[in-house]
Amino acid sequence: MAHTRSRIGAAVVAAAALLLASACGSGFDDDASPQATGKADLQILIGSSGDAETNAVKSAAAAWASSTGNTATVTPAQDINQQLGQAFAGGTPPDVFYVDASRFADYASVGALEPYADRVAGGVDDFYPALRETFTFDGKLYCIPKDFSTLALQINTDLWAQAKLTDADVPTTWEQLRATAEKLKAAKIQPLVIGDTRDRIGAFMVSAGGWIVSADGKTATADTPENLDALTYVQGLLKDGLVAYPKTVDSGWGGEAFGKAKAAMVIEGNWIKGAMQNDFPNVKYKVVQLPAGPAGKGTLSFTQCWGISAKSKFKDQAINFVQAMTSADQQLAYAKAFGVMPSRASAKAGYLSQFPNDAAFIDSAEFAQGPVNAPKMDSVLADFDSQLQGLANGNPKAILQRLQQNVATALGG
Numbered sequence: 001m002a003h004t005r006s007r008i009g010a011a012v013v014a015a016a017a018l019l020l021a022s023a024c025g026s027g028f029d030d031d032a033s034p035q036a037t038g039k040a041d042l043q044i045l046i047g048s049s050g051d052a053e054t055n056a057v058k059s060a061a062a063a064w065a066s067s068t069g070n071t072a073t074v075t076p077a078q079d080i081n082q083q084l085g086q087a088f089a090g091g092t093p094p095d096v097f098y099v100d101a102s103r104f105a106d107y108a109s110v111g112a113l114e115p116y117a118d119r120v121a122g123g124v125d126d127f128y129p130a131l132r133e134t135f136t137f138d139g140k141l142y143c144i145p146k147d148f149s150t151l152a153l154q155i156n157t158d159l160w161a162q163a164k165l166t167d168a169d170v171p172t173t174w175e176q177l178r179a180t181a182e183k184l185k186a187a188k189i190q191p192l193v194i195g196d197t198r199d200r201i202g203a204f205m206v207s208a209g210g211w212i213v214s215a216d217g218k219t220a221t222a223d224t225p226e227n228l229d230a231l232t233y234v235q236g237l238l239k240d241g242l243v244a245y246p247k248t249v250d251s252g253w254g255g256e257a258f259g260k261a262k263a264a265m266v267i268e269g270n271w272i273k274g275a276m277q278n279d280f281p282n283v284k285y286k287v288v289q290l291p292a293g294p295a296g297k298g299t300l301s302f303t304q305c306w307g308i309s310a311k312s313k314f315k316d317q318a319i320n321f322v323q324a325m326t327s328a329d330q331q332l333a334y335a336k337a338f339g340v341m342p343s344r345a346s347a348k349a350g351y352l353s354q355f356p357n358d359a360a361f362i363d364s365a366e367f368a369q370g371p372v373n374a375p376k377m378d379s380v381l382a383d384f385d386s387q388l389q390g391l392a393n394g395n396p397k398a399i400l401q402r403l404q405q406n407v408a409t410a411l412g413g
Contacts, residue, residue, distance in 0.1 A: 207293030
């Protein structure tokens, strides 16, 4: 499901990384494949969240093929990172494919991706700047973001009322979050549950003014006063019982804890909507933006782009296909079909007219931080996650020093 989209099994990551490494000498960047003329037979690989997404993409691809006279075969992957790694290593990649932001730099750094963004009709200014930055490597925007998700704060309105809280208690700052959490704890209600990895705790780093790497992905920026403020703040909430990790309340993820009323608040992405509708339809809740930290508002974004293989024989047709898949109308159709948010700013009004309760999510695009945009980070970030899981009794400064060293080593610095 979507809430696990940003996390990949360690074994799969290792296998895919090895396959990509073996592909580095296979001539991705020599443009050996001539541009085909005439009609294309596009092979498209997607990492689908389920039947709704698969059917929506297949329908859109069929419509594009019919209108252009090309053919387009959409294949949902069982494990897209593993399958892409194998295809690249074997020299037979699909023409078009989903690229997760967490894997983008690995693919771009070995020349596997065609940097087509400068050939998109109408330009790319309509796509949110933070999303464009996510798919920029060595100063070049490679691919177009297909949609995105952000983190926000969900509030169980029944538990809120049970604790005699009002709208005035909805936290908009870190200080207010702690104060409200203390009121909930006094009412014997678990205040907040968050996931125990950088994909949730990292939002506090952003609102403190920090992050793991520099904007260009070339410098480690983990060991900073801003990041220390963030981890120290979260550690304090953990120690005081104001925040809990899902496993400590017998839940697999934040959405499950929230649905089971194990917490009055949770920090999750807009994918929680589907889980609540399907599994916990009777839970009443509202969504607000994450409380601002010392540096202002901050959140995390999760996104994918439409990648085009550098070895494709149908690059022009592939670009045309991507343009069709990322038009404002098509993105709104995808939003209705399987719950994603459009990556085009011009589609925001149309999205909010359909999903007014999602305003906190889509408005957060203006201050969202994407995943670490640097190659060879899988083991580094997995180690950071393991350190965060012990944050309550850990040493935030030592955690950040370790991360700083590991990131610098991976970057070759």
